[in-house]
Amino acid sequence: MSYITGPEYVRYACTCGLLKSLPNLYFCRHCSQLRCGFCVCPEVDSIFCGKCSENIPSAEAKVKKNKCANCLICPSCQQDLSTRIASKGVVNPDDSKSPAKKTYYLSCYFCGWNSRDVGIPDQTSPTGGWPERENVHSNRLQELLDSYKQIMLSQKQQKENDKKKKFGKFVSYTDRTGITASALRKRIGIPDIPHAMLRKPKLPESSTATTEVEELPDKFFTQEIDLLEVTTIEQRLLQPESQPVTVDKLFPAHKQLSIKKSLRCRHCERNVSKPEYNPNSIKFKIQLFAYYHIPEVRLVKVGDLKRGQPCEIIIKFTNPTQHQTTITILNLDLAEQERYVEEQQMMDISENLEVLSLQFKQPTSLPSLPGSQPSSLLSLPPRQPHLTIKSRKIKQTVNSTVEIPQSVFILPPRDDAAEYDDSNDTHNIEDDSNLVIWRKSNKVCIKLLVNIHEGETIGEEVFCGFTMDHVYTNIIAANFENKQPQKLNHKVRIFLNLGKM
Amino acid sequence: MPIYEPLTSEKVAVVLDIGSAFTKFGFTSEFAPRNIIRSQVRCKNTNTIRRLYDFQSAEDLYDLLVEFIHTIFFKYALISPKDRPVVIVESLLCPTLFRESLAKVLFLQYEVSSILVLPSHLVCLASLAVDTALVVDVGYKEAVVIPVGFGLPIVQTWQALPLGGEAIHKNIQVLFNNTSTGAQNLSEEVLEDIKVRCCFVTKKSRADQLALPRSDLIPVPDIKYSHRGSQTLTVNGKIREKAFEILYEEDNDHFCLSTMILDAMLLVDRDLRNILAENLVLTGGTCMTPGFKARLKEELLKQLSNDRYRKLNVKQFKFHSMPCKENYASWLGGALYGATEFLGMKSVTKEFYLKEKHLPDWINLKDVESARFGSDVTSARA
Numbered sequence: 001m002s003y004i005t006g007p008e009y010v011r012y013a014c015t016c017g018l019l020k021s022l023p024n025l026y027f028c029r030h031c032s033q034l035r036c037g038f039c040v041c042p043e044v045d046s047i048f049c050g051k052c053s054e055n056i057p058s059a060e061a062k063v064k065k066n067k068c069a070n071c072l073i074c075p076s077c078q079q080d081l082s083t084r085i086a087s088k089g090v091v092n093p094d095d096s097k098s099p100a101k102k103t104y105y106l107s108c109y110f111c112g113w114n115s116r117d118v119g120i121p122d123q124t125s126p127t128g129g130w131p132e133r134e135n136v137h138s139n140r141l142q143e144l145l146d147s148y149k150q151i152m153l154s155q156k157q158q159k160e161n162d163k164k165k166k167f168g169k170f171v172s173y174t175d176r177t178g179i180t181a182s183a184l185r186k187r188i189g190i191p192d193i194p195h196a197m198l199r200k201p202k203l204p205e206s207s208t209a210t211t212e213v214e215e216l217p218d219k220f221f222t223q224e225i226d227l228l229e230v231t232t233i234e235q236r237l238l239q240p241e242s243q244p245v246t247v248d249k250l251f252p253a254h255k256q257l258s259i260k261k262s263l264r265c266r267h268c269e270r271n272v273s274k275p276e277y278n279p280n281s282i283k284f285k286i287q288l289f290a291y292y293h294i295p296e297v298r299l300v301k302v303g304d305l306k307r308g309q310p311c312e313i314i315i316k317f318t319n320p321t322q323h324q325t326t327i328t329i330l331n332l333d334l335a336e337q338e339r340y341v342e343e344q345q346m347m348d349i350s351e352n353l354e355v356l357s358l359q360f361k362q363p364t365s366l367p368s369l370p371g372s373q374p375s376s377l378l379s380l381p382p383r384q385p386h387l388t389i390k391s392r393k394i395k396q397t398v399n400s401t402v403e404i405p406q407s408v409f410i411l412p413p414r415d416d417a418a419e420y421d422d423s424n425d426t427h428n429i430e431d432d433s434n435l436v437i438w439r440k441s442n443k444v445c446i447k448l449l450v451n452i453h454e455g456e457t458i459g460e461e462v463f464c465g466f467t468m469d470h471v472y473t474n475i476i477a478a479n480f481e482n483k484q485p486q487k488l489n490h491k492v493r494i495f496l497n498l499g500k501m
Numbered sequence: 502m503p504i505y506e507p508l509t510s511e512k513v514a515v516v517l518d519i520g521s522a523f524t525k526f527g528f529t530s531e532f533a534p535r536n537i538i539r540s541q542v543r544c545k546n547t548n549t550i551r552r553l554y555d556f557q558s559a560e561d562l563y564d565l566l567v568e569f570i571h572t573i574f575f576k577y578a579l580i581s582p583k584d585r586p587v588v589i590v591e592s593l594l595c596p597t598l599f600r601e602s603l604a605k606v607l608f609l610q611y612e613v614s615s616i617l618v619l620p621s622h623l624v625c626l627a628s629l630a631v632d633t634a635l636v637v638d639v640g641y642k643e644a645v646v647i648p649v650g651f652g653l654p655i656v657q658t659w660q661a662l663p664l665g666g667e668a669i670h671k672n673i674q675v676l677f678n679n680t681s682t683g684a685q686n687l688s689e690e691v692l693e694d695i696k697v698r699c700c701f702v703t704k705k706s707r708a709d710q711l712a713l714p715r716s717d718l719i720p721v722p723d724i725k726y727s728h729r730g731s732q733t734l735t736v737n738g739k740i741r742e743k744a745f746e747i748l749y750e751e752d753n754d755h756f757c758l759s760t761m762i763l764d765a766m767l768l769v770d771r772d773l774r775n776i777l778a779e780n781l782v783l784t785g786g787t788c789m790t791p792g793f794k795a796r797l798k799e800e801l802l803k804q805l806s807n808d809r810y811r812k813l814n815v816k817q818f819k820f821h822s823m824p825c826k827e828n829y830a831s832w833l834g835g836a837l838y839g840a841t842e843f844l845g846m847k848s849v850t851k852e853f854y855l856k857e858k859h860l861p862d863w864i865n866l867k868d869v870e871s872a873r874f875g876s877d878v879t880s881a882r883a
């Protein structure tokens with residue numbers, strides 16, 4: 001499993017033009033296209049606390065400022081804090097059977113920080129009541145915010161009124177008769193008070209500047225400083241409001257919540273990955289990883305990389321699906337990909353207009369989905385259709401060419417039982433022995449010849465690439481329309497890093 | 502299961518102030534950012550930390566921002582960005598490539614519904630409720646001075662110098678090189694940590710003596726700084742006191758932090774000068790250093806005796822005190838503006854962006870019109 005940590009020797013070109021290793025790709029079965037983290041749309045699926053594993057509804061998370069109400073982290077090292085018990089005498093000293101009086105304090109097992117050091121009194125309940133720090137300026141800021149809201153609201157209303165006046169001439173009774181509202185009020189004996197809405201909002205009091213500034217205390221020139229008493233920038237920024245400068249002002253902070261993320265294909269609006277709701281589960285409800293659908297390519301052996309003579313490489317193909325597939329090795333043809341990207345950019349403007357008109361026509365309704373019914377209601381798009389990510393020109397260049405074999409080869413379906421069975425290994429497949437040098441169950445090794453381009457120098461990394469055409473069996477369409485599984489040819493560009501010359 | 506918000510709930514907007522060193526993130530209507538994080542991402546290909554402003558090309562910047570905005574929404578904001586409004590607080594001098602790339606990432610990659618772009622020098626005044634002030638922003642890359650008059654930034658008179666955290670870090674390394682401790686090529690994290698925990702802005706009288714080749718000044722105590730676990734580094738008193746002196750060392754053109762401020766005043770209308778001098782507003786993380794304000798005042802008063810500034814006819818300087826920490830003062834302005842109807846009235850919508858393919862520009866006066874929130878306050882007061 002070297003590809004998990006090691007450098008990526010084999011990379012696949014995603015539909016969007018980025019190169020990724022196979023485990024980093026998704027395969028949308030509805031579009032029959034590769035997708036990657038860059039070209040799918042991520043969404044927040046569920047919110048939970050990583051310490052107490054509690055699911056938090058998004059509305060609650062919003063109120064709690066994305067922090068867990070129960071779990072606290074160390075203000076010094078940001079690890080989880082533990083609640084510790086301290087016994088302090090008994091509840092009722094007169095009664096000999098009285099239970100011990102318990103108090104609780106917070107302590108960090110990693111750095112030794114504890115709530116007593118900063119003078120937070122012990123609590124009588126293990127879960128809480130830990131004092132929260134208030135923003136000392138919140139009253140003033142709230143007052144400001146309220147008046148700003150009012151000012152802007154009255155401005156907005158004034159603007160709307162102005163608009164109405166422009167268009168609504170001769171509509172009002174008073175306008176037509178030439179009597180103003182104010183005159184009318186007087187005539188019928190109502191005191192002339194302007195409408196409450198038109199009243200000028202109250203203005204916040206301005207701050208006043210002073211010539212007095214905070215002087216540098218003289219202790220800076222004489223006092224010895226123990227750095228253990230001074231907070232680091234990370235410790236300060238953990239508490240943006242107070243940003244304490246000394247460690248005795250550090251207060252425990254609530255733990256930041258985490259999310260589970262689902263990923264949506266931007267073309268068909270369906271999920272390519274959706275996790276299970278339970279925070280303890282690492283499984284998925286939907287997981288269209290390319291690893292389960294696209295044959296895996298591994299580099300087995302690379303011969304001598306020398307200019308002027310073909311180099312033999314052996315690569316292994318593994319079929320991860322339950323269906324037999326046929327693989328054809330084709331030219332890389334980067335020019336074709338470039339043309340595709342350019343064509344897309346040409347369509348760019350008209351496409352955007354289309355998106356716009358679609359949004360205006362159906363602001364909340366669902367876009368019509370071509371073809372089959374969606375698999376579940378949950379995978380329906382709740383909102384506007386997605387903008388698609390523009391494909392990019394593939395950046396990787398190659399400095400060697402693969403000699404394209406004349407024949408194709410078959411990859412049998414995956415059979416988990418066959419892994420343990422050595423006897424039945426011949427699938428009665430007639431192979432071109434010039435191409436296929438080994439096969440076993442759903443795996444095949446083939447031999448390719450690579451010619452390094454003229455002008456490459458020793459020490460240079462050699463890259464080659466080819467297009468893999470494989471027959472993909474789509475069972476999704478079959479499920480919905482009671483048809484035979486659809487077979488189609490899917491092409492992927494694959495790049496190999498052969499190492500240094 | 503995705504949880505849909507009830508239609509009645511007020512849509513709060515994400516407020517972002519992406520600085521060259523730190524990004525302030527939070528929501529409208531709140532009075533402090535939720536998080537202040539470094540403006541950097543981990544590059545998946547090379548597994549190294551890369552700062553956003555170290556981009557190599559437009560596409561590189563786009564990719565860095567895609568990664569960074571992903572972190573903002575999915576690690577901190579915990580909401581799907583699609584169809585959400587976003588408030589961006591940015592410097593009036595923000596490079597066009599950066600603001601356009603950010604807009605492109607937010608609209609095309611994350612499909613936000615609208616972006617409200619606010620100039621940091623203007624909106625940082627919201628928490629003070631003043632509309633005329635001389636705003637001095639000392640951040641990481643540079644110090645930028647822009648006067649604001651009656652709710653409008655007087656952009657033509659801007660002054661900027663590369664005086665900020667980065668210059669101070671470099672200066673600390675230079676000061677170490679001059680000692681015999683052999684502490685060379687310290688990483689920027691260590692230099693930053695030494696700056697934050699050991700250094701301060703000293704008084705002018707001491708600074709003058711420190712600049713002399715010899716003086717009988719009693720040095721401030723040294724600090725033992727443990728470095729890489731076992732090694733101890735001595736941060737001597739001279740380094741602690743001189744780290745910030747770079748702000749007031751005049752360059753070849755006699756420019757430094759204090760002259761910038763006075764030069765900006767020279768460029769505005771005569772009648773406005775005294776009002777600005779009596780409404781100085783300091784923002785940016787560097788301003789939080791102990792002694793910073795006091796020293797700036799001393800330096801400004803000293804410069805007044807200079808022939809160049811005598812004609813200012815300014816006698817005193819007054820400073821505002823922010824109801825927040827200086828490093829998120831601009832962010833707070835964004836959170837206040839974004840909580841009002843201003844958000845709906847002045848945002849750039851996705852529809853507009855898809856048609857125009859760019860954001861309106863600050864420098865374009867017609868566009869600046871849209872930022873006259875401050876002046877609206879003035880007219881209401883009059």
Ligand SMILES: [Zn+2]
Pocket residue numbers: 014015016017018034035036037038039040
């Ligand atoms: Zn992709």
Ligand SMILES: [Zn+2]
Pocket residue numbers: 049050051052053054068069070071255
């Ligand atoms: Zn918890």
Ligand SMILES: [Zn+2]
Pocket residue numbers: 074075076077078079108109110111112113
């Ligand atoms: Zn700790």
Ligand SMILES: [Zn+2]
Pocket residue numbers: 028029030031032265266267268269270
């Ligand atoms: Zn799809």
